[in-house]
Amino acid sequence: MDRDRLTELAFKTMGKRKSHLQREKGYIFYHCERVAKIAIHLREALFPGDSSKDDVIFAGALFHDVTKGIEPHAATGAYLVPQLLQDYASNEEIQCVSEIVRLHNTRNREDQPFYVRIVQDADILDHFGSQEVWLKFMYGAHKDENVFDAVRMWESDEHEKYVAGSRNALNFELSRQIFNRKHSFHREFVQRFKAECGGQIDY
Ligand SMILES: [Fe+2]
Ligand SMILES: [Fe+2]
Structure with missing residues:
Protein backbone atom coordinates (compact mmCIF):
# COMPACT_ATOMS: atom_id res chain seq x y z
CA MET A 1 0.00 0.00 0.00
CA GLU A 110 -6.19 -10.88 24.70
CA ASP A 111 -7.44 -13.04 21.84
CA GLN A 112 -7.28 -10.15 19.36
CA PRO A 113 -4.35 -9.86 16.94
CA PHE A 114 -1.49 -7.52 17.86
CA TYR A 115 -2.25 -5.15 14.96
CA VAL A 116 -5.74 -4.53 16.37
CA ARG A 117 -4.51 -4.00 19.93
CA ILE A 118 -1.82 -1.55 18.86
CA VAL A 119 -4.35 0.69 17.07
CA GLN A 120 -6.66 0.52 20.12
CA ASP A 121 -3.86 1.88 22.32
CA ALA A 122 -2.78 4.53 19.82
CA ASP A 123 -6.39 5.76 19.63
CA ILE A 124 -6.57 6.24 23.42
CA LEU A 125 -3.15 7.89 23.63
CA ASP A 126 -4.12 10.56 21.10
CA HIS A 127 -6.74 11.98 23.50
CA PHE A 128 -4.22 12.81 26.24
CA GLY A 129 -1.31 15.14 26.94
CA SER A 130 -1.37 18.37 24.96
CA GLN A 131 -4.26 17.01 22.86
CA GLU A 132 -6.45 16.98 25.94
CA VAL A 133 -5.87 20.72 26.35
CA TRP A 134 -6.79 21.39 22.72
CA LEU A 135 -9.95 19.26 22.98
CA LYS A 136 -11.09 21.03 26.13
CA PHE A 137 -10.39 24.51 24.75
CA MET A 138 -12.32 23.73 21.54
CA TYR A 139 -15.18 22.33 23.62
CA GLY A 140 -15.12 25.41 25.85
CA ALA A 141 -15.21 27.72 22.83
CA HIS A 142 -18.24 25.97 21.39
CA LYS A 143 -20.05 25.91 24.74
CA ASP A 144 -19.13 29.47 25.80
CA GLU A 145 -17.34 28.19 28.88
CA ASN A 146 -14.77 30.21 30.82
CA VAL A 147 -11.31 29.23 32.07
CA PHE A 148 -12.62 28.23 35.50
CA ASP A 149 -15.07 25.78 33.93
CA ALA A 150 -12.06 24.03 32.38
CA VAL A 151 -10.18 23.93 35.70
CA ARG A 152 -13.28 22.62 37.51
CA MET A 153 -13.78 19.87 34.96
CA TRP A 154 -10.11 18.82 35.07
CA GLU A 155 -10.20 18.66 38.87
CA SER A 156 -13.49 16.75 39.05
CA ASP A 157 -13.91 13.13 40.19
CA GLU A 158 -15.58 12.41 36.90
CA HIS A 159 -12.44 13.44 35.02
CA GLU A 160 -10.29 11.37 37.38
CA LYS A 161 -12.49 8.35 36.57
CA TYR A 162 -12.24 9.02 32.84
CA VAL A 163 -8.43 9.10 33.08
CA ALA A 164 -8.28 5.91 35.19
CA GLY A 165 -10.71 4.12 32.86
CA SER A 166 -8.71 5.11 29.79
CA ARG A 167 -5.44 3.97 31.38
CA ASN A 168 -7.01 0.63 32.32
CA ALA A 169 -8.25 0.10 28.78
CA LEU A 170 -4.67 0.09 27.39
CA ASN A 171 -3.29 -3.24 26.21
CA PHE A 172 0.46 -2.76 26.62
CA GLU A 173 2.71 -1.69 29.51
CA LEU A 174 4.61 0.65 27.15
CA SER A 175 1.33 2.41 26.31
CA ARG A 176 0.70 2.92 30.05
CA GLN A 177 4.16 4.48 30.42
CA ILE A 178 3.46 6.87 27.54
CA PHE A 179 0.03 7.60 28.99
CA ASN A 180 1.52 8.38 32.42
CA ARG A 181 3.98 10.84 30.92
CA LYS A 182 1.20 12.56 28.99
CA HIS A 183 -0.92 12.70 32.12
CA SER A 184 1.79 14.16 34.32
CA PHE A 185 2.38 16.89 31.70
CA HIS A 186 -1.34 17.57 31.83
CA ARG A 187 -1.48 17.75 35.62
CA GLU A 188 1.37 20.23 35.60
CA PHE A 189 -0.38 22.24 32.90
CA VAL A 190 -3.62 22.37 34.93
CA GLN A 191 -1.77 23.56 38.05
CA ARG A 192 -0.06 26.34 36.16
CA PHE A 193 -3.21 27.24 34.22
CA LYS A 194 -5.18 27.44 37.47
CA ALA A 195 -2.55 29.66 39.09
CA GLU A 196 -2.33 31.95 36.05
CA CYS A 197 -6.12 32.14 35.75
CA GLY A 198 -6.05 33.34 39.37
CA GLY A 199 -3.59 36.09 38.42
CA GLN A 200 -0.62 34.52 40.14
CA ILE A 201 2.91 35.09 38.88
CA ASP A 202 5.88 32.79 38.84
CA TYR A 203 9.30 34.30 39.53
FE1 LIG B 1 -13.68 5.55 17.21
FE1 LIG C 1 -10.45 7.51 17.34
Whole structure:
Protein backbone atom coordinates (compact mmCIF):
# COMPACT_ATOMS: atom_id res chain seq x y z
CA MET A 1 0.00 0.00 0.00
CA ASP A 2 1.14 3.51 -0.81
CA ARG A 3 0.84 5.51 2.40
CA ASP A 4 0.85 8.91 0.68
CA ARG A 5 -2.04 7.86 -1.56
CA LEU A 6 -3.90 6.46 1.45
CA THR A 7 -3.40 9.73 3.34
CA GLU A 8 -4.72 11.69 0.32
CA LEU A 9 -7.78 9.45 0.25
CA ALA A 10 -8.25 9.91 4.01
CA PHE A 11 -8.03 13.68 3.61
CA LYS A 12 -10.58 13.61 0.79
CA THR A 13 -12.95 11.60 2.97
CA MET A 14 -12.44 13.32 6.34
CA GLY A 15 -10.34 16.47 5.88
CA LYS A 16 -13.22 18.93 5.63
CA ARG A 17 -15.87 17.03 7.53
CA LYS A 18 -17.31 18.04 10.89
CA SER A 19 -17.74 14.83 12.84
CA HIS A 20 -18.37 16.28 16.32
CA LEU A 21 -20.38 19.38 17.20
CA GLN A 22 -17.73 20.61 19.65
CA ARG A 23 -14.69 19.96 17.47
CA GLU A 24 -13.31 21.80 14.48
CA LYS A 25 -13.84 20.74 10.88
CA GLY A 26 -11.34 18.10 9.82
CA TYR A 27 -10.53 17.09 13.41
CA ILE A 28 -11.19 13.47 12.60
CA PHE A 29 -8.67 13.41 9.74
CA TYR A 30 -5.87 14.84 11.89
CA HIS A 31 -6.79 12.52 14.77
CA CYS A 32 -6.69 9.50 12.44
CA GLU A 33 -3.40 10.64 10.88
CA ARG A 34 -1.82 10.96 14.35
CA VAL A 35 -3.19 7.59 15.46
CA ALA A 36 -1.62 6.00 12.36
CA LYS A 37 1.79 7.49 13.23
CA ILE A 38 1.52 6.60 16.93
CA ALA A 39 0.50 3.04 16.03
CA ILE A 40 3.58 2.58 13.83
CA HIS A 41 5.82 3.92 16.63
CA LEU A 42 4.22 1.47 19.07
CA ARG A 43 4.71 -1.44 16.68
CA GLU A 44 8.39 -0.56 16.21
CA ALA A 45 8.93 -0.42 19.98
CA LEU A 46 6.80 -3.43 20.95
CA PHE A 47 7.48 -5.84 18.07
CA PRO A 48 10.74 -4.56 16.59
CA GLY A 49 11.30 -7.58 14.37
CA ASP A 50 7.87 -7.69 12.73
CA SER A 51 6.94 -5.02 10.20
CA SER A 52 4.74 -7.46 8.25
CA LYS A 53 1.50 -5.73 9.28
CA ASP A 54 2.66 -2.10 9.12
CA ASP A 55 0.62 -1.20 6.03
CA VAL A 56 -2.47 -2.71 7.58
CA ILE A 57 -1.82 -0.97 10.93
CA PHE A 58 -1.29 2.36 9.16
CA ALA A 59 -4.44 2.04 7.02
CA GLY A 60 -6.57 0.65 9.86
CA ALA A 61 -5.60 3.55 12.11
CA LEU A 62 -6.00 6.10 9.30
CA PHE A 63 -9.59 5.03 8.64
CA HIS A 64 -10.65 3.80 12.10
CA ASP A 65 -13.05 6.75 12.63
CA VAL A 66 -13.93 7.33 8.97
CA THR A 67 -17.67 7.13 9.68
CA LYS A 68 -17.57 8.88 13.06
CA GLY A 69 -21.03 10.31 13.64
CA ILE A 70 -22.72 7.48 11.70
CA GLU A 71 -23.09 5.21 14.69
CA PRO A 72 -22.08 2.62 15.62
CA HIS A 73 -19.07 3.97 13.72
CA ALA A 74 -16.87 0.90 14.26
CA ALA A 75 -19.46 -1.20 12.40
CA THR A 76 -20.35 1.35 9.70
CA GLY A 77 -16.66 2.08 9.13
CA ALA A 78 -15.78 -1.61 8.78
CA TYR A 79 -18.58 -1.89 6.22
CA LEU A 80 -17.33 1.11 4.21
CA VAL A 81 -13.61 0.15 4.16
CA PRO A 82 -13.77 -2.52 1.39
CA GLN A 83 -15.38 -0.06 -1.05
CA LEU A 84 -13.10 2.77 -0.04
CA LEU A 85 -9.87 0.78 -0.36
CA GLN A 86 -10.63 -1.47 -3.32
CA ASP A 87 -8.06 0.25 -5.56
CA TYR A 88 -5.50 0.71 -2.80
CA ALA A 89 -4.98 -2.71 -1.20
CA SER A 90 -5.28 -6.46 -1.73
CA ASN A 91 -8.34 -8.36 -0.51
CA GLU A 92 -6.31 -9.88 2.29
CA GLU A 93 -5.09 -6.45 3.44
CA ILE A 94 -8.59 -5.01 3.21
CA GLN A 95 -9.89 -7.76 5.50
CA CYS A 96 -7.32 -6.88 8.18
CA VAL A 97 -7.99 -3.13 7.84
CA SER A 98 -11.73 -3.78 8.22
CA GLU A 99 -11.05 -5.93 11.28
CA ILE A 100 -9.06 -3.09 12.90
CA VAL A 101 -11.89 -0.62 12.26
CA ARG A 102 -14.56 -3.04 13.49
CA LEU A 103 -12.73 -3.87 16.72
CA HIS A 104 -11.12 -0.54 17.58
CA ASN A 105 -13.45 0.01 20.56
CA THR A 106 -13.64 -3.63 21.69
CA ARG A 107 -10.74 -3.47 24.12
CA ASN A 108 -9.00 -5.67 26.69
CA ARG A 109 -9.39 -8.88 24.72
CA GLU A 110 -6.19 -10.88 24.70
CA ASP A 111 -7.44 -13.04 21.84
CA GLN A 112 -7.28 -10.15 19.36
CA PRO A 113 -4.35 -9.86 16.94
CA PHE A 114 -1.49 -7.52 17.86
CA TYR A 115 -2.25 -5.15 14.96
CA VAL A 116 -5.74 -4.53 16.37
CA ARG A 117 -4.51 -4.00 19.93
CA ILE A 118 -1.82 -1.55 18.86
CA VAL A 119 -4.35 0.69 17.07
CA GLN A 120 -6.66 0.52 20.12
CA ASP A 121 -3.86 1.88 22.32
CA ALA A 122 -2.78 4.53 19.82
CA ASP A 123 -6.39 5.76 19.63
CA ILE A 124 -6.57 6.24 23.42
CA LEU A 125 -3.15 7.89 23.63
CA ASP A 126 -4.12 10.56 21.10
CA HIS A 127 -6.74 11.98 23.50
CA PHE A 128 -4.22 12.81 26.24
CA GLY A 129 -1.31 15.14 26.94
CA SER A 130 -1.37 18.37 24.96
CA GLN A 131 -4.26 17.01 22.86
CA GLU A 132 -6.45 16.98 25.94
CA VAL A 133 -5.87 20.72 26.35
CA TRP A 134 -6.79 21.39 22.72
CA LEU A 135 -9.95 19.26 22.98
CA LYS A 136 -11.09 21.03 26.13
CA PHE A 137 -10.39 24.51 24.75
CA MET A 138 -12.32 23.73 21.54
CA TYR A 139 -15.18 22.33 23.62
CA GLY A 140 -15.12 25.41 25.85
CA ALA A 141 -15.21 27.72 22.83
CA HIS A 142 -18.24 25.97 21.39
CA LYS A 143 -20.05 25.91 24.74
CA ASP A 144 -19.13 29.47 25.80
CA GLU A 145 -17.34 28.19 28.88
CA ASN A 146 -14.77 30.21 30.82
CA VAL A 147 -11.31 29.23 32.07
CA PHE A 148 -12.62 28.23 35.50
CA ASP A 149 -15.07 25.78 33.93
CA ALA A 150 -12.06 24.03 32.38
CA VAL A 151 -10.18 23.93 35.70
CA ARG A 152 -13.28 22.62 37.51
CA MET A 153 -13.78 19.87 34.96
CA TRP A 154 -10.11 18.82 35.07
CA GLU A 155 -10.20 18.66 38.87
CA SER A 156 -13.49 16.75 39.05
CA ASP A 157 -13.91 13.13 40.19
CA GLU A 158 -15.58 12.41 36.90
CA HIS A 159 -12.44 13.44 35.02
CA GLU A 160 -10.29 11.37 37.38
CA LYS A 161 -12.49 8.35 36.57
CA TYR A 162 -12.24 9.02 32.84
CA VAL A 163 -8.43 9.10 33.08
CA ALA A 164 -8.28 5.91 35.19
CA GLY A 165 -10.71 4.12 32.86
CA SER A 166 -8.71 5.11 29.79
CA ARG A 167 -5.44 3.97 31.38
CA ASN A 168 -7.01 0.63 32.32
CA ALA A 169 -8.25 0.10 28.78
CA LEU A 170 -4.67 0.09 27.39
CA ASN A 171 -3.29 -3.24 26.21
CA PHE A 172 0.46 -2.76 26.62
CA GLU A 173 2.71 -1.69 29.51
CA LEU A 174 4.61 0.65 27.15
CA SER A 175 1.33 2.41 26.31
CA ARG A 176 0.70 2.92 30.05
CA GLN A 177 4.16 4.48 30.42
CA ILE A 178 3.46 6.87 27.54
CA PHE A 179 0.03 7.60 28.99
CA ASN A 180 1.52 8.38 32.42
CA ARG A 181 3.98 10.84 30.92
CA LYS A 182 1.20 12.56 28.99
CA HIS A 183 -0.92 12.70 32.12
CA SER A 184 1.79 14.16 34.32
CA PHE A 185 2.38 16.89 31.70
CA HIS A 186 -1.34 17.57 31.83
CA ARG A 187 -1.48 17.75 35.62
CA GLU A 188 1.37 20.23 35.60
CA PHE A 189 -0.38 22.24 32.90
CA VAL A 190 -3.62 22.37 34.93
CA GLN A 191 -1.77 23.56 38.05
CA ARG A 192 -0.06 26.34 36.16
CA PHE A 193 -3.21 27.24 34.22
CA LYS A 194 -5.18 27.44 37.47
CA ALA A 195 -2.55 29.66 39.09
CA GLU A 196 -2.33 31.95 36.05
CA CYS A 197 -6.12 32.14 35.75
CA GLY A 198 -6.05 33.34 39.37
CA GLY A 199 -3.59 36.09 38.42
CA GLN A 200 -0.62 34.52 40.14
CA ILE A 201 2.91 35.09 38.88
CA ASP A 202 5.88 32.79 38.84
CA TYR A 203 9.30 34.30 39.53
FE1 LIG B 1 -13.68 5.55 17.21
FE1 LIG C 1 -10.45 7.51 17.34
